[in-house]
Structures are given as C-alpha cells and as structure tokens.
Amino acid sequence: MTEFDFIATLRGFATDPAARGLADDAAVLNIGGTNIVLTHDMIVENVHFLPADPPGDIAWKLLAVNLSDLAAKGARPIGALLGYSLGDDQWDRAFAEGMGEALAAFAIPLLGGDTVATAADSPRTLGLTAIGQALDGAPSRADARDGDHLWVTGSIGDAGAGLKILRGELAFSQALVDRYRNPRPRLEAGQALAPLVSAMMDVSDGLLIDAQRMAAASRVAARIDLSAIPRSDDLLQACGDSRDDRIAAACAGDDYELLFAADPGRATALLDLSDRLCLAISRIGEMTAGSGLILTDGAEEVPLPDRLGWEHVRPRHGDLRTAS
Ligand SMILES: Nc1ncnc2c1ncn2[C@@H]1O[C@H](COP(=O)(O)OP(=O)(O)O)[C@@H](O)[C@H]1O
Ligand SMILES: Cc1ncc(C[n+]2csc(CCOP(=O)(O)OP(=O)(O)O)c2C)c(N)n1
Ligand SMILES: [Mg+2]
Numbered sequence: 001m002t003e004f005d006f007i008a009t010l011r012g013f014a015t016d017p018a019a020r021g022l023a024d025d026a027a028v029l030n031i032g033g034t035n036i037v038l039t040h041d042m043i044v045e046n047v048h049f050l051p052a053d054p055p056g057d058i059a060w061k062l063l064a065v066n067l068s069d070l071a072a073k074g075a076r077p078i079g080a081l082l083g084y085s086l087g088d089d090q091w092d093r094a095f096a097e098g099m100g101e102a103l104a105a106f107a108i109p110l111l112g113g114d115t116v117a118t119a120a121d122s123p124r125t126l127g128l129t130a131i132g133q134a135l136d137g138a139p140s141r142a143d144a145r146d147g148d149h150l151w152v153t154g155s156i157g158d159a160g161a162g163l164k165i166l167r168g169e170l171a172f173s174q175a176l177v178d179r180y181r182n183p184r185p186r187l188e189a190g191q192a193l194a195p196l197v198s199a200m201m202d203v204s205d206g207l208l209i210d211a212q213r214m215a216a217a218s219r220v221a222a223r224i225d226l227s228a229i230p231r232s233d234d235l236l237q238a239c240g241d242s243r244d245d246r247i248a249a250a251c252a253g254d255d256y257e258l259l260f261a262a263d264p265g266r267a268t269a270l271l272d273l274s275d276r277l278c279l280a281i282s283r284i285g286e287m288t289a290g291s292g293l294i295l296t297d298g299a300e301e302v303p304l305p306d307r308l309g310w311e312h313v314r315p316r317h318g319d320l321r322t323a324s
C-alpha cells in the first residue's frame with residue numbers, strides 16, 4: 001500500500017472537522033475560540049536522514065519538519081512531544097543534547113513523549129508532535145481560487161542537492177548540505193502571511209507534487225513556470241540551469257519552504273512583507289479553472305515528469321529505502 005492509499009483508508013472515519021479531511025498539513029482544533037494546531041511527522045534512518053548525519057542535526061530536523069507544518073498554518077509553536085527509539089548510549093546522549101538546543105533555539109517547551117528500545121539492526125525511527133496556536137485562523141490547503149497567484153518563499157532544490165552531495169554524486173557545498181541537514185521552518189513568515197493568503201502549505205515532498213495537492217484540495221488547476229522557480233546561487237553553481245536541472249529542483253523535496261496562493265490584489269502587500277522579513281517571495285504561477293498541474297518553461301508548455309516528488313511506498317524486496 002502507498003502512503004496515499006493508507007491515508008485514504010483512514011479518511012473514512014476521520015470525520016471530525018478538526019482533522020480537515022486528513023488533507024491538510026495539520027489538524028486545527030477550536031477550543032473555546034482558540035485555534036490549536038496539531039501535527040505529527042516521523043523521520044526514519046535512510047529515508048529522511050543518513051546514518052552518518054550528526055545526531056544533533058537529526059534532532060534539529062525532527063523538530064524543524066514539524067514546525068514547518070505549524071508555519072504552514074500560520075501558527076506560533078507552543079509545545080512538543082517526542083517519540084524516541086533508543087540506540088547506543090553515545091548517540092542517544094548527543095541526540096538529547098541536540099534536541100535540547102533545538103528546542104531552546106525556537107523557545108519551545110518539551111511537554112512529554114514516549115521512549116522504546118528496538119532491535120539493534122532496526123533503522124532509527126523518531127517522531128514528534130508539535131502543538132501551536134493560530135491567532136488569525138489557519139489557512140488550509142483547500143481554499144485556493146481560480147485566478148489566485150501562486151508563490152513560494154526562499155529557494156527550491158537546495159536540500160535535494162545537499163543529499164546528492166552526501167551521497168557522493170555532486171561536488172561539496174556546505175550551504176547545500178546545511179539545507180538538507182538543518183532545514184529552517186518559516187515560522188515568522190507563516191504567521192505574517194496567514195492573513196494575506198487564500199491557501200498555504202509547506203513544501204516537503206517536492207514543489208510540483210505539493211502544488212498538485214493544493215490544486216486538487218482546492219478543486220482548481222495549478223500552472224507553474226519552471227523558469228520562475230527560485231533557485232539559489234549555490235544550487236545554480238552545483239547543478240546548472242538546464243530544463244532537467246529545473247525539473248530536478250522542483251521535484252526534489254525536503255525544501256521546507258511555504259507555498260501559497262493569494263489574490264492578485266495582495267501582490268504589493270506580499271512584496272512589502274518580503275522586504276520586511278528579508279525573505280525572498282517568488283511568484284511561480286497561478287491557479288486556474290480545471291484540475292491538475294500545467295507546467296511551462298517560460299512561454300513553452302512542458303510535459304509533466306513521471307514523478308512529481310516523494311511518496312512513501314514500501315519496497316517489495318530489499319531495504320526500507322523509499323523511492324521518489
Ligand atoms: N498514520 C496517520 N494517521 C492519521 N492521519 C495521518 C496519518 N498519516 C498522515 N495523516 C494525515 O494525512 C494528512 C497529510 O499528511 P502528510 O502528507 O504527511 O502532511 P504533511 O506533508 O504536511 O506532513 C495530514 O492531515 C496528516 O495528519
Ligand atoms: C536518506 C534520504 N533519502 C531520501 C530523502 C528524500 N526524502 C525522503 S522523505 C521526503 C519527503 C518528506 O518526508 P515526509 O515523511 O513525506 O514528510 P511530510 O511530507 O509528511 O511532511 C524526501 C524528499 C531524504 N531526505 N533522505
Ligand atoms: Mg506539510
């Protein structure tokens with residue numbers, strides 16, 4: 001079964017409105033007029049991180065990927081619960097220290113969690129629940145409208161290139177490796193953007209697959225111009241600027257940027273916000289009537305690649321690495 005199929009089977013009984021049809025980045029529970037935002041992401045050795053990654057960086061990534069889902073709902077983090085499987089003593093100690101530092105960096109209290117021990121040869125499997133509060137409502141993935149502009153924060157494809165570097169497939173760049181090991185959740189931007197957008201999500205599986213999900217949830221089509229997708233100078237230097245390079249960046253995932261749709265009338269306010277936050281915000285396309293994803297490279301329409309991004313699926317044979 002794929003990740004998509006499994007979530008679809010759960011959807012039948014996840015009928016509470018707070019679950020948002022299991023089709024959003026997080027649940028949004030209204031308690032006494034306050035929007036409490038809840039999200040849980042797991043990370044697994046050889047799936048989300050490499051065995052040689054420093055334990056402190058893995059702790060950072062576990063917290064950061066969850067905070068990224070809070071950011072996508074415009075939420076301010078208020079606490080975290082950690083799910084941990086014990087490894088060797090030295091690693092566990094380094095992870096705990098790193099988690100302490102990561103929590104302190106974001107000023108988030110650890111509220112609890114759970115700890116288990118597994119067989120020594122099983123891959124490290126970690127989970128974290130992040131809890132937040134959304135002050136101005138919590139934009140969903142499902143409310144983009146025909147005519148909205150589609151925007152993305154920061155730059156796309158850096159982390160995917162960082163992973164290639166760590167696999168020995170690209171020349172070394174510290175900046176790209178950092179984007180893979182130390183994602184920066186766009187918390188401040190998420191809170192500032194929330195009142196200006198019609199729909200928002202974070203980009204974890206890949207810009208194209210995530211944009212397609214936003215379009216599907218909103219019952220519109222997304223048109224994306226490959227040439228408008230923001231790529232860093234580090235990435236351009238490492239990978240080049242061919243159409244295939246552009247597609248690779250757009251499908252790589254692990255970006256933890258914010259993808260959002262907004263009425264064209266919001267453009268000036270969005271660009272002002274970009275200046276205030278010193279964070280690039282790039283217009284990459286628009287939402288139109290219809291369904292699915294339309295890809296262009298400048299004026300030219302381009303066929304969709306076979307895979308738009310990451311989806312978890314268990315391989316029939318061999319190790320537990322997933323395919324993208
Ligand atoms: N095992 C599960 N049990 C319940 N809900 C799940 C499970 N796996 C995923 N979901 C829900 O499915 C939706 C999509 O999940 P996911 O694609 O992982 O979101 P994201 O990419 O933002 O982390 C979310 O509402 C999430 O809470
Ligand atoms: C060792 C390794 N191989 C491959 C990847 C690429 N990768 C693995 S999972 C994933 C998508 C994001 O993870 P997921 O569990 O789907 O997070 P969510 O979308 O639920 O937030 C990507 C791009 C990676 N990060 N590390
Ligand atoms: Mg998300």
Ligand SMILES: [Mg+2]
Pocket residue numbers: 040041
């Ligand atoms: Mg998830």
Ligand SMILES: [Mg+2]
Pocket residue numbers: 041065066069204
């Ligand atoms: Mg996530």
